[in-house]
Amino acid sequence: MSESLNDRIYTQIRAAARRGTLHHALLLSGEHGSGKHELARYIAAAMECTADGDRPCKICPACRKVFVGIHPDVITVRDDAHKTLPVDTVRALCADAYIRPNEGARKVYIFDDCAQLDSRCQDILLKTVEEGPRYAAFLFLSENAAAILPTIRSRCVELKLRGPQNTEQEDVMRERALELGDYLYQLREDALVSYLCSLEGAKLKRADLAALLAAARELCAAALLLQYGQKAPAFYGEMAEKLAKKLTKVQLMGIIDILERYRRESDFNVGVGHMLGALAAELSTFLSKKA
Numbered sequence: 001m002s003e004s005l006n007d008r009i010y011t012q013i014r015a016a017a018r019r020g021t022l023h024h025a026l027l028l029s030g031e032h033g034s035g036k037h038e039l040a041r042y043i044a045a046a047m048e049c050t051a052d053g054d055r056p057c058k059i060c061p062a063c064r065k066v067f068v069g070i071h072p073d074v075i076t077v078r079d080d081a082h083k084t085l086p087v088d089t090v091r092a093l094c095a096d097a098y099i100r101p102n103e104g105a106r107k108v109y110i111f112d113d114c115a116q117l118d119s120r121c122q123d124i125l126l127k128t129v130e131e132g133p134r135y136a137a138f139l140f141l142s143e144n145a146a147a148i149l150p151t152i153r154s155r156c157v158e159l160k161l162r163g164p165q166n167t168e169q170e171d172v173m174r175e176r177a178l179e180l181g182d183y184l185y186q187l188r189e190d191a192l193v194s195y196l197c198s199l200e201g202a203k204l205k206r207a208d209l210a211a212l213l214a215a216a217r218e219l220c221a222a223a224l225l226l227q228y229g230q231k232a233p234a235f236y237g238e239m240a241e242k243l244a245k246k247l248t249k250v251q252l253m254g255i256i257d258i259l260e261r262y263r264r265e266s267d268f269n270v271g272v273g274h275m276l277g278a279l280a281a282e283l284s285t286f287l288s289k290k291a
Contacts, residue, residue: 006035009159010042017046017055023157025129025138029145030161036141039161040110041067044074047137048104062104073104077111090121094128097136106137114142122149129155158264160210173208174235177215181239184220184255185246189284196280200273206266209275213263217256219243224252254286 016022026043028036045056045066056063065071077093079085093109101107111117117125117140129138129152138156140148145158176199183192204212222236223243243252262279 006039006161009039009161012159013039013043013046014054017049018053022047022137024132024134024136025140025152025156027140027142027145027148027153027156027158028161029142029158031143034161036161037112039159040112040139040141041069043139044071044108044110044137047106047108048073050105071104073101073106074108074110077109078113078116083116084118085116085121087120087124090117090124094124094132097128097132100133101135106135108137108139110139110141112141114140114147117148119149122152126151126155160214162211173211174215176212177219178236178239180212180216181219181236181243184283184287185239185242187246187287189288192287193280193284196276196283200276204272206272209272210263210266213259213266213279217259217263220252220256220259223247224249224256227252251287255283258282258286 013022022043028039030036042056045058045063048062048066048071049055049057050060050062051057056066058064058067062071066074069076075093075096077085077089079089097107097109099107125138128136140152140156142148145153145160148156180192180195183195186192199212219236219240220243222240225231226240226244227249247255258279262275266275
């Protein structure tokens with residue numbers, strides 16, 4: 001069985017924690033039931049873990065405290081008495097961020113419902129997220145990443161989770177990504193444009209389009225890995241090999257950048273048809289210049 005998207009996120013967290021490169025600001029997005037809160041605790045534990053090997057080890061005192069919710073340096077930020085967080089609460093949090101941790105390596109603030117962060121609160125947070133002390137970390141949890149202002153989002157690494165009900169549709173989008181890969185392989189701009197525009201008739205939702213773009217990006221990344229002599233995910237095997245032989249590194253990296261940019265834009269309230277048309281035009285123009 002292939003590794004799921006959520007499983008890969010956990011693998012990425014472990015690898016980053018092992019290298020000591022976990023980003024200080026992360027945006028965890030996904031619908032209710034996708035596992036955002038569990039992932040936030042996992043990340044916080046990885047940041048506080050005192051083990052020498054894989055982090056989080058789940059057995060050291062720091063990990064145990066995080067997972068049972070009693071670590072003094074892991075703070076959940078929410079206010080059940082108000083629809084939005086009071087401005088004074090956010091200002092106090094920003095001041096608290098400059099006080100060194102009580103016992104851990106990091107001071108981790110988990111905003112477990114970003115619907116409570118209005119634009120004013122986010123504006124107040126921005127400077128602390130951007131320029132705060134190195135030991136301060138911020139985890140933003142939201143069903144929709146668009147709830148976070150671009151100024152905050154640009155300072156975060158986004159981890160987008162999928163709920164159980166999305167699994168079947170993700171598989172469908174992966175199959176479509178293979179179809180898209182075949183058109184990229186043909187290097188026929190007219191056929192590529194026709195295929196992408198035809199997807200408008202499939203009545204894709206923005207979430208479907210995001211999944212398609214993510215899968216297509218994974219496919220091109222797999223082809224790039226093959227060009228560098230690395231292994232690629234088995235699911236994309238034959239098509240990744242074809243693209244690796246047909247496209248140059250410059251072409252693959254350019255396509256990856258385009259797909260990722262459109263995937264991010266799909267989080268906003270932009271029509272799917274409009275995005276597909278723009279994507280088709282940009283990919284066609286790029287390939288005609290680089291071919």
